[in-house]
Each structure stands twice: as C-alpha cells, then as structure tokens.
Amino acid sequence: MSTEWWRDAVIYQVYPRSFADSDGDGTGDLPGIRSRLPYLRDLGVDAVWLSPFYASPQADGGYDVSDYRAVDPRYGTLDDARALITSAHELGLKIIADIVPNHSSDQHVWFQQALAEGPDSPMRSRYHFLPGRGENGEEPPNDWDSIFGGPAWTRVPDDPEGRENAQWYLHLFAPEQPDFNWNSPEVHAEFLDILRFWLDLGIDGFRIDVAHGLVKAEGLPSIGHAEQLHLLGNDVMPFFDQDGVHEIYRTWRRVLADYPDRIFVAEAWTPTVARSANYVRPDELHQAFNFEYLDTAWDASALRKVIDSSLDAMRPVGAPATWVLSNHDVTRHATRFANPPGSGTQIRTPGDRELGLRRARAATLLMLALPGSAYVYQGEELGLPDVTDLPDEVRQDPSFHRASGQDGFRDGCRVPLPWTRSGSSYGFGDGGSWLPQPSSWGELSVEAQTGISGSTLELYRSALNIRREVPGLGAGDAVTWHDEAPAGVLWFERDGFACTVNTTKEPVRIAAPGRVLLSSSGTLPVTDGSADLPGDTTVWWEL
Ligand code: GLC
Numbered sequence: 001m002s003t004e005w006w007r008d009a010v011i012y013q014v015y016p017r018s019f020a021d022s023d024g025d026g027t028g029d030l031p032g033i034r035s036r037l038p039y040l041r042d043l044g045v046d047a048v049w050l051s052p053f054y055a056s057p058q059a060d061g062g063y064d065v066s067d068y069r070a071v072d073p074r075y076g077t078l079d080d081a082r083a084l085i086t087s088a089h090e091l092g093l094k095i096i097a098d099i100v101p102n103h104s105s106d107q108h109v110w111f112q113q114a115l116a117e118g119p120d121s122p123m124r125s126r127y128h129f130l131p132g133r134g135e136n137g138e139e140p141p142n143d144w145d146s147i148f149g150g151p152a153w154t155r156v157p158d159d160p161e162g163r164e165n166a167q168w169y170l171h172l173f174a175p176e177q178p179d180f181n182w183n184s185p186e187v188h189a190e191f192l193d194i195l196r197f198w199l200d201l202g203i204d205g206f207r208i209d210v211a212h213g214l215v216k217a218e219g220l221p222s223i224g225h226a227e228q229l230h231l232l233g234n235d236v237m238p239f240f241d242q243d244g245v246h247e248i249y250r251t252w253r254r255v256l257a258d259y260p261d262r263i264f265v266a267e268a269w270t271p272t273v274a275r276s277a278n279y280v281r282p283d284e285l286h287q288a289f290n291f292e293y294l295d296t297a298w299d300a301s302a303l304r305k306v307i308d309s310s311l312d313a314m315r316p317v318g319a320p321a322t323w324v325l326s327n328h329d330v331t332r333h334a335t336r337f338a339n340p341p342g343s344g345t346q347i348r349t350p351g352d353r354e355l356g357l358r359r360a361r362a363a364t365l366l367m368l369a370l371p372g373s374a375y376v377y378q379g380e381e382l383g384l385p386d387v388t389d390l391p392d393e394v395r396q397d398p399s400f401h402r403a404s405g406q407d408g409f410r411d412g413c414r415v416p417l418p419w420t421r422s423g424s425s426y427g428f429g430d431g432g433s434w435l436p437q438p439s440s441w442g443e444l445s446v447e448a449q450t451g452i453s454g455s456t457l458e459l460y461r462s463a464l465n466i467r468r469e470v471p472g473l474g475a476g477d478a479v480t481w482h483d484e485a486p487a488g489v490l491w492f493e494r495d496g497f498a499c500t501v502n503t504t505k506e507p508v509r510i511a512a513p514g515r516v517l518l519s520s521s522g523t524l525p526v527t528d529g530s531a532d533l534p535g536d537t538t539v540w541w542e543l
Contacts, residue, residue, distance in 0.1 A: 005046065005047075006263045006286055006287065007320045008320070008373060010373070010467065011045065011373060012045040012048050013378060014048055014050050014378055015051045015061075015377075015378060016053045016075055017061060017414070018416040018417060018434075019032060019378055020032030020429070024429050026432045029074065030075050030081055030083075031083075034087050037084075037091050043381060044467070046093070047093060047096055047204065048088065050095065051063075051098050052098045052100060053075040053097075054068055055073075057105055057176065059105065059174055061396070063100055063173070063177070063209060064100075064104070064105035064174070065105055066104070066109075082202070086202070095202075096204060099195070099208055101191050101209070101211075103171065103172065103173060103210075104177070105176060106175070118159060124167070126186055127178045128169060128170035128179055128181050130168055130170075131165070131167055131168070132155065132167075132168050137168075140152075141170075141220065142220050144170070144220075144223065146174070146175075148173050148174050148399035149402035149404075153171070154175040156168070156169065170220075173398070174402065179213075182215055182248065192255060199255070199259045205262050205263035206263075207267060211285070213239060213240055215245045216238060221238050223238065241270045241275060245279075246279070249266075250284055253285070263286040264286055265286065266280070266285045266289065276288045276289075276290070277313045277319065280317055280319035281317050287322050287373055289375070290324060292310070293306050293324065294326075294345075298363065298536075299503060300488050300489060300490050303503070304490055307370060311371065315477050320372035320477070321370065321372035322373045323372060323375070324367075324374070324375040325364065326376075326377035326380050327413075328377065329345075329413075330413065331345055331386045331409065331412060332384060332386045333364075334353075334360035335347055335350065335353075335388065336356070337359035338356025347409065348409050350388050350389075355536070358521060358537075360380070362536050364380070364459075364463070364538075365459075365463055365499070365518065365538035365540060368464070369492075369499040369538075370479070371477055376460070378417060379413075381461075382418070382444050382449060384417075384444060390412060390415075395411045396411055396434075415438075416429075418437060419445055419447065420442070420447045421443070425437060427446075427447070463540075466540065470517070470542070471496065478494075479492040485510075490503065491513075493513070493543065498540075498543055502537050505535040505536060507534050509531070509532050510530065512526040512529055512541070513543060514541040515541065516531075516539060516541060517542050518540045519538070521537045524539055
C-alpha cells in the first residue's frame, strides 16, 4: 500500500443488520461484526465501511438517524463500537463509518421539538418547513417527488397553529427522513461536532450519505414535470449536486487537519464522472463512488469507455479512481449480469444464474486490476445472487412500499450472510434472520467454500493476496491498452502486469503475454505461447 493508504485500498462494506448476529435476535450487531474481523483480515481487505449503526427507528434501515452520537441498542453500545475499532486496528484494518447529513429521523430531538413548538419556532429553520400552496395551503410548497415515490413533502399533522396554517416539511426520501436545512448555522456546527465525536473515538473515515443532496437550489424551485428521479438516477435536479455543497466539504476537510490518515468518501450521484471529480478536489473529499462504473453493462467497449473516462476525470484533481460493482442499494452484480443488459439496478428476476456468476467473477477480477480503490459488498465474495423471490410481506425497503411494490427491491441484496452449511440461519446467528435466506445458501456459505479451489471465496482471497504482492496493481492513475486485443476483449497492462478480459461467450485465442497469475474460471493452459481465453473470463498475467 502507498503511504496514503486509501489510494489503493480495497474497502469492504458491511451492512450491520445482515452481517453477523451475536445475540440471536435475528439482526446483526457490532459484537457480531467484531467476531468476524479475522475473516475480513484473512480475506485480504484493507478497510471496512459500516452502513449506519446509530440510534434509529429503522424506517430506512438505519439511514434515518435519531441520535448521531449513540449506537442503536439493536446493534450494541458505544463500548461495542470502541471495542470494534480497537480490534480492527489490532488486525491492521481501518474502520469507516457512514454519516447521514442530508436528513435525520423524524424521531430526532430537533425535529420533534420543531414539530411541538409550531411554525414560529426557530427550531423549524433547521429543517425545510414551509406553508403550502393553494388557497388553504393544501398543496405542497413545490412539485418535488420523493426519491422513494410520492411527494417529497408531508404536511405537519397537528400543527399547533391549527390545520389551516399547518406547514409542510421536505423529505427527499421517506416521510420519516426530514431533510436538514443546510442554510442553518446550527446544522453546520452540529455536524462538525459529530465528525469530531467519531474521529475522537478512533474512526478512520466517513462515507457521506447523499453527499450531493445537502444544498437545495435557492427558493426551492418547482421542476415542472413528473417522473423526476429514482434513487439511482442522475439527471440535474434542484435538490442534487448544487455547487454550494463544496463549501461544506471544504470545511469538513479542514477538520481532518487534526486527524492524520482519516478520509471522506462521497456517495455523490452526479450527471457525469467529471462532476463527481469536483467532490475530490485536493481541499475536499478523498474519494467518490463511481456509480457509472457500477451501471455499465458487460460489454468490452462500454467498459473501456467508462474506465478511460473515470481515470481521465480523476487525474487532474489527483484523486484515486474508485470502482464498485455492488452495494446495499442495488441488485447484486451476480444477478445483474444474469439478466439482459438494460435491466437496471432493481431487478426481480433471477435470470441465468450460472452465466451471472461467471460474469460476476470475471467483472471482479477486472475491477481489482484497475488503478485506484475498490469496494466489495458483503457476500459478493461468496458469489451470492440477489434474493429475487422474497415475499412482499417480509420486504422492509421503504421505497418498495411507497412505489406500491413496483420498485425498491433493495431487500434482495440485504439478506443475512450464510457462514455455515447448516443452522437456523446458516451461522448468521442463533435466532433466525430478519429476512429469510434461500435454502440453497448453506452451500454458498463461508464454511462450504473455504479451502475449495475454484470457489468464489478462494478466488477473492487469491486476487486480494496477489493485489498486495504485485506492485503493478493498486495505486496509479492510468492503464496502457493493448492495441491488438481481439473484438470483445479488454486487454491492458500496468507495470509488469497484464489483465485480459473476454466479455464474449466464445473462447478467443490470444498470444500469452506472460505467466498466468489467476483466472476467473478454471486453469488456463498456455501452449506454444498461445492461450484460449474462455468466454466471460478475466485472466491476470505477470509479464
Ligand atoms: C443513500 C443510501 C440508501 C438510503 C438513502 C437515504 O442512498 O445508500 O440506502 O436509503 O441514502 O438515506
């Protein structure tokens, strides 16, 4: 790793609710995560990003925070958080926490006070409270849609001033997630304090939730049309990617002057990777997720294009490119690649599982061969598919319910992990799991795959191990494309290393560039200097 550890770090995302359950209540927790840290160390990742574990009514799986300085009792205590950080550090792992500054829970004390004190309360200026339009204020203040479906405004049910003067409040997500008003100095001060609270506790960085959403266009102008935006959309909207957000992150970056080696990662949905680069200018954040990469089909020319545009966008600002294939908001890549291109990121059909897994493994080796930092989502190292057939009654994604079951299938990638072949929840815990696991998951468990040559888990372990050992992998800001790559094959070199990716279904013969380090599907015989690259396969070579 380079001295700036994050430049080439592989960061593993833990969704705390679904990783490991230490107390048998069916929900994962911090002691559960702590007990599995040696597994993550052995896997070979550098850092662990935890989705929110703060006090929360869980209206949106913890992205609705009611107390930013407390651990939710379902997940443990502050002491458990301290112990987790200490153990991680002892094992050489960094811990990144999620921070949710765009909105709080409606149960947050500020919001509760704002509701109770009525329209004239100064507490209301910490959120976006406005009178409605129409004669009796019966229409929302503007036409914005919530990203989870329905209007982005809810009228205060029992405003003390009486129904006629009842105000509306803004929530870009669920009604239980009121948006903070970042024009308020108290909001700024509060978040600076929260950052320091966790930094003092030893956290190594933050992933900033909805980093592009904090500042809204002046006057909150209406958009003028319906079908505005889905969670993963990227049109320009008056509530997203406004230039004002950058001043906030400059201030946040200055806090880190007191805390060396800590980082910020932006979850920023922007119209282009060039706009994403604005978030990682030298005086702002360290990394921004590359959702364009996540969204790219399994197609050589599309992949080459997005790799080039990502590297080109980051080079001028000196930030590492990042690469991600799965997270807690999108259908797992083993299932995305099992479905026809263009199926999107909220998929409810299993598709061709064998093909999906084969491509997922190839896609992972491609991702881990690119310069910069890569994100791995829990369970992808087991080749888990999305659970596409969860019964509607067990689904908890608020966007599923707000979109009347037509969207928001995020529960499918949040099903608790299988650790062992058998047991009430395949080793997740002793008391079942909050979402049902498919019966086939015992055979996908960590236990079933450990030590089995060719298993997806061993493929990840080998790849991460090689990534640490081969100097050509990891950091850097460029790849050299091989000009004579056959159609449908991506072929690039970096410092003593080559990566070849056959995105077609058929084998393709190539002149072997060196010694095979790793292949995503089986062994690869090289005869007389040539090799047949199997279909949907990535091979790493030492030159
Ligand atoms: C981010 C999170 C997502 C959450 C939303 C609202 O996009 O990744 O899970 O629902 O923000 O906080």
